[in-house]
Amino acid sequence: MSELERQVSPRWHIPDAVRVGVLAGTDDDGLWLQGHFMSCEGCRSPLTRLLMKKQVVAISRPAQVSCPVARSDMFRYLESGQEPSEEAFAHIVSCDLCDDLFFEPAQAVVLLEHDPDEVGEAG
16 A cells, blocks of 8 residues: 555445444444454554554543544544544543544554564463
């Protein structure tokens, strides 16, 4: 994949049924999405950028939005590049389920790329 292709944000390649399932919180759709993030550089790259933001931004207030609203903001971010609202970002970072859904795959790939031996030892 060329550098230009990596910079183009993914557009609507996540099936609608998966989107609805993720918004509703179904486990199967969440697992599908995590697997997709592990294999799709186009989706994972923006998540990795947010992951870096997560590490430097302290969330000082509790999230004021629900999981579906925050997840919808994350889908919008993946499709258009429009960063999630502060409230949605705070929710994703503070909610274990949402954090695992969006950031765990990016963290795993970053770890694998930087230290594959450590991943093998952990498994």
